[in-house]
Amino acid sequence: MSGVTCRSGWEVGRVRDRVAIVTGGGGGIGAEVSVELARRGAIVVVLDSGDGLRGEPLGERSAERTVRRIEAAGGRAVAAPISVTDADAVRGLVAETVARFGSLDVVVNAAGIVRFPRIGDAAAEVAADDWAALLGVHLGGYLTLLAAALPRMTAAGYGRIVGVTSGVGLARTSVDGPAYGSAKRAVAALTWQLGPVLPAGVAVNALSPIAATRMVTEGLVAAGADPRGLDLSAMPQPEHMAPAAARLASEEFGWCRGRVLFSAGSELSLIAPPRLVEAVATGGAGAAAALGALARPVLAPAHAQQRSTGGSNPRSAPLAAVPPGSAGPSGSAEPGVRACLVVGDDRALADQLAAALAPWGYTTAAAPVGVTGTDDAATGFAAAEQGLGRAAATTAAGLGAVVVIHGADATSPGGESGGDWRAILASHAGTAATILGHAAWSRAAARHVAATGRALRVVHVVPALSPGGRSAAQAVTQLARSVNDTPIIPTASNPGLLEFAVSAESPHPADRVGLVELVASLVAAPDTAALAGAELVVRPGWLGLRAHPAPAVTASLAGAELGPWTDDVLRDALAPFG
Incomplete structure (x- = not known):
């Protein structure tokens, strides 16, 4: 032939x-x-x-x-x-x-x-x-x-x-x-x-x-x-x-x-x-605290249109160094005192998040991820459902959000591949387990909303310092997009389930401040609901929004x-x- x-x-x-x-x-x-x-x-x-x-x-x-x-x-x-x-x-x-x-x-x-x-x-x-x-x-x-x-x-x-x-x-x-x-x-x-x-x-x-x-x-x-x-x-x-x-x-x-x-x-x-369409500085005095004020004029329109809306008239007034919660996207946090369950093994980051959410009126509880690998998927999914149920039952304020911080990079430095294809393949050894960990808590949240009729926000944070971590972050973003397109009791007064995803791509401790403030805004600020399913990223000195493929x-x-x-x-x- x-x-x-x-x-x-x-x-x-x-x-x-x-x-x-x-x-x-x-x-x-x-x-x-x-x-x-x-x-x-x-x-x-x-x-x-x-x-x-x-x-x-x-x-x-x-x-x-x-x-x-x-x-x-x-x-x-x-x-x-x-x-x-x-x-x-x-x-x-x-x-x-x-x-x-x-x-x-x-x-x-x-x-x-x-x-x-x-x-x-x-x-x-x-x-x-x-x-x-x-x-x-x-x-x-x-x-x-x-x-x-x-x-x-x-x-x-x-x-x-x-x-x-x-x-x-x-x-x-x-x-x-x-x-x-x-x-x-x-x-x-x-x-x-x-x-x-x-x-x-x-x-x-x-x-x-x-x-x-x-x-x-x-x-x-x-x-x-x-x-x-x-x-x-x-x-x-x-x-x-x-x-x-x-x-x-x-x-x-x-x-x-x-x-x-x-x-x-x-x-x-x-x-x-996915290509970068908006970037926001996180360095400098007050920059992290002002993140919430950028959601409405900058990030939300870019996500909705899948392109930058800059390049013409300025979209926001000069940003003042103000504490989070007092100058959020619409001037206040979600009404009422609520609770946020923080899931992950990085206790220091969980403590930072608790401090960032306090001015918004949120209390926090902590839980381990509960999923260790693909062979333990059933156990991990069950553990997530039980963990979320316990948090909801023991929180007098009412559970309003879940933050899941999970990925191989969180506990072991994956590092860059150095342009070596062997290293890229090796870095994907834990990618499926990372995706499963986030999927377990996503399903638990969906079941909770379906059973209780109460609104819930889920923020997925995927450490993405290696190629495998970045693949996991993209997969988890796709998960969040699919969930947001699935109607689970959304009404005019109850948004049902909203899921967000953040790819954490900076190894520097200083950039945790921007990451924490971004996550706190996604949890607590009303206007950040428009960023559900967005391809959000935190890099050294800045955070940004990428367009979907x-x-x-x-x-x-x-x-x-x-x-x-x-x-x-x-x-x-x-x-x-x-």
Whole structure:
């Protein structure tokens, strides 16, 4: 079989004689990508465990079915009926592939599962084992594959890796599946950080596809659609995703590294990572105390419009050095004395937060995080629910907020990666556990609001000094966005559940002052409700707001092949980013 040639004579997406592993290759998009790569001349190893859409063991021979399709068309393929979550099996498959075919040139990680909530509101009903399973496949499986494949590729000086993320982890949210969206955001964040530091010849990118797959069908059914009346024929089909994946896997596309591309078949979009749109100084006398006054004129409009609103008339009067609480966004704190539960193992930071909340009329109570790792998810989720229940029952003032300070960087210095891809992968070892820790308290809060009808604010603080910490911070922000899009008793007088997320990216003790004042404002000030779900960050000497991931440019294909013209579009769009 040969590469595909268009009418103008140039060859499109060269993968001839390249050796590829496609995970999830037994069905859906993974199967179509496997067939397309083989059609273009690649030797394809089809990896698929034969499990069901929820990850339930079915023992289906789905990998063999795809191999038969490829062989019937004259291509070359072998089946690998293993799971991406089996680290030993994945490492063995990579070694066996190289020994048998001489190289491993391409990896497309399309394996995935989905688990939608069974009953009630998604934020309150996603089970601990569902969270652990989704993170285990989408993030853990991808990390396992990267750890096995990248050493081979970097040693050979050539490789193409295509991860698969999702629009509901990027520009959109999923009210039916906050766990799925959070896992997919972590994949995108890993891609953005890993791609630029790989050696020449090796490229990692990610594809965000949308197609009429079983996953989409189950999502619609979970949302209440009648499966007998579903007609998804107008949506892009799985086979429409294959050309974009093949382009990312091709020899010509090695110039592009660390990017996320959305495909709808007839359209291809470059997804820009979160980018800074507003920054506020936290150094100097009175700067931290004045943070609350900036929420209404600066941060809230930027979050609502996803862009800076500066550059014209000044948006705020000169900021005076005033104590927090007396000059908040609307001149006062939330009415009445309330309590805030501070969850975390950093007692010094908890004490600082208690002091900052006191002028706002808040008392504080403390609790440990309660989640130690993915193997302890059920215990951790139960501990969070019990801990929040105890705090609510023993607080005479009424529980008004929960602050969760949790992440691997909080207890062990992860440090910067120094531009080393091995260090980036290693720093992600605790990322899933960090996400689970925040998810546990998020679900406990959602259940509390659903049961009591009382409003509650949750502020997630993720220490993000390492690449793994930054991926966790983005995933937790996506969690907060999904929860805020899930209606849990919101009324004109009761906002229900509001969640915020802060990525703490400064190692300097002095910057804790700005972090604490920001968190206190999110807990207590009425006007900061507009920042729910915002991508907030604290850096050395300043804090800021980043825009959500979003399409930077879209190429309308109109039936044309992806090739030099789409590469030119992407290069032009990437030029401002350097």
